Amino acid sequence: MFDHLTNPVLVETRAAIRRYIDEELLPLEKELGLGSEDAWPREVLRGVWRRSSELGLYAACLPAELGGKGLNIAEQCALKADLAASGAVLAPHVLGDLGGPPRVGNMLKYATPAQLARYFQPVIRGEKSTCFALTEPHSGSDAQSIATTAVADGDELVVNGRKHYISGAPFADFAIVMCVTDAAASPPAITAVLIDLDLPGVKVSTDYVPMSGQHIDADIEFANVRVPRANIFGGEGNGFKLGMSRINVNRLLHCPSMLGLATKVYEASLEYAGTRRQFGGPIARFQAIQHMLADMAAALWACESMIAQTALLADSGADLRMKAAACKLFVSERCFEVADKAVQIHGNVGVTRGHPVEQTFRKLRMFRIFTGTSEIQRNTIARAILEPMR
Numbered sequence: 294m295f296d297h298l299t300n301p302v303l304v305e306t307r308a309a310i311r312r313y314i315d316e317e318l319l320p321l322e323k324e325l326g327l328g329s330e331d332a333w334p335r336e337v338l339r340g341v342w343r344r345s346s347e348l349g350l351y352a353a354c355l356p357a358e359l360g361g362k363g364l365n366i367a368e369q370c371a372l373k374a375d376l377a378a379s380g381a382v383l384a385p386h387v388l389g390d391l392g393g394p395p396r397v398g399n400m401l402k403y404a405t406p407a408q409l410a411r412y413f414q415p416v417i418r419g420e421k422s423t424c425f426a427l428t429e430p431h432s433g434s435d436a437q438s439i440a441t442t443a444v445a446d447g448d449e450l451v452v453n454g455r456k457h458y459i460s461g462a463p464f465a466d467f468a469i470v471m472c473v474t475d476a477a478a479s480p481p482a483i484t485a486v487l488i489d490l491d492l493p494g495v496k497v498s499t500d501y502v503p504m505s506g507q508h509i510d511a512d513i514e515f516a517n518v519r520v521p522r523a524n525i526f527g528g529e530g531n532g533f534k535l536g537m538s539r540i541n542v543n544r545l546l547h548c549p550s551m552l553g554l555a556t557k558v559y560e561a562s563l564e565y566a567g568t569r570r571q572f573g574g575p576i577a578r579f580q581a582i583q584h585m586l587a588d589m590a591a592a593l594w595a596c597e598s599m600i601a602q603t604a605l606l607a608d609s610g611a612d613l614r615m616k617a618a619a620c621k622l623f624v625s626e627r628c629f630e631v632a633d634k635a636v637q638i639h640g641n642v643g644v645t646r647g648h649p650v651e652q653t654f655r656k657l658r659m660f661r662i663f664t665g666t667s668e669i670q671r672n673t674i675a676r677a678i679l680e681p682m683r
């Protein structure tokens with residue numbers, strides 16, 4: 294995937310990540326018996342962040358002045374696809390996808406010097422983890438309808454509310470929380486607030502497991518939580534803008550992860566079709582199986598091409614709204630179809646709980662929900678293409 298990218302820094306980083314996974318991460322997972330659906334111990338995750346930092350990988354996606362390698366978005370896509378295709382359970386932690394530098398990278402410009410020192414630099418160094426908390430039990434796609442409030446009281450804010458399905462919350466040290474600071478305004482003023490998750494009144498809990506079986510999402514409840522007003526992030530009333538400013542690139546950056554996962558099950562299907570024998574020979578000789586493999590290969594190529602082209606646009610600074618939505622919509626739906634075909638080719642093996650193909654099928658299904666459902670992506674695309682007719 295993405296073999297057309299030849300920047301020597303990227304080539305070396307891809308090789309270093311492969312070495313780290315093969316020589317350290319996979320053996321560690323084996324030693325600890327860690328599976329995709331286990332609750333990963335915090336100290337294990339901290340160890341991965343620390344080691345990845347020591348190897349100069351953890352902050353690879355940040356600009357050089359922040360300790361990164363200055364890779365552009367297209368190059369970041371290559372790293373993310375490699376990680377997803379690696380088969381390592383802890384792969385998302387190598388670059389800190391769930392709570393590390395990629396979560397904060399494009400928002401650092403909004404941080405005050407004190408916020409940088411206390412919150413964001415420790416995230417970049419792999420010492421702290423964060424999460425982005427917008428969704429609530431009664432506010433999903435309609436993100437402006439959130440009910441969590443932050444009410445000023447002298448030099449402090451008093452926060453009340455509940456955030457729902459927040460990725461990385463189970464192991465985060467602090468959250469970037471979207472709160473209503475002026476409910477009377479139209480639309481209500483929404484402000485981002487940095488909240489330490491060990492403060493009195495904060496409870497991180499989960500009474501659900503997503504269909505991927507992973508333990509990486511949780512709810513965060515705030516009951517009269519007091520934080521300094523200095524923890525307002527990006528200026529009062531700017532929270533929604535700040536959230537939206539990262540959404541297009543985030544939508545794009547989910548795509549290589551899906552591509553990597555789908556590529557892995559496609560390769561497993563090729564292998565299985567060549568070795569599984571029925572009616573006196575390998576199933577790969579049946580045209581029905583060949584057509585499924587052909588459709589999978591074509592879909593993966595279309596996804597890779599679309600991601601590469603959208604990343605090129607992102608790196609040129611073009612308006613990404615429509616194209617990032619189209620990319621996320623297309624890639625999430627095609628990659629899920631690839632996984633569906635992989636299950637079919639694997640027969641009963643493919644529907645057996647815990648088989649990598651079955652697990653990937655469940656993981657890929659979820660991408661059509663978060664960072665905007667497929668319907669929300671279609672709304673964005675339709676708005677953009679119909680705009681000139683209004």
Ligand SMILES: Cc1cc2nc3c(=O)[nH]c(=O)nc-3n(C[C@H](O)[C@H](O)[C@H](O)COP(=O)(O)OP(=O)(O)OC[C@H]3O[C@@H](n4cnc5c(N)ncnc54)[C@H](O)[C@@H]3O)c2cc1C
Nearest residue numbers: 425426427428433434458459460662663664665666668669
């Ligand atoms: C694994 C996972 C991780 C997540 N991580 C985070 C996170 O880190 N931080 C965070 O803040 N949130 C997170 N979320 C929440 C996620 O962003 C929401 O689930 C998503 O925005 C959809 O909201 P909802 O699930 O409440 O669905 P709803 O908005 O209730 O939608 C239900 C259905 O109605 C459709 N629908 C809704 N509005 C429209 C419309 N206008 N037009 C057409 N159809 C519509 C939807 O497409 C969907 O089919 C995560 C969710 C999951 C599953």
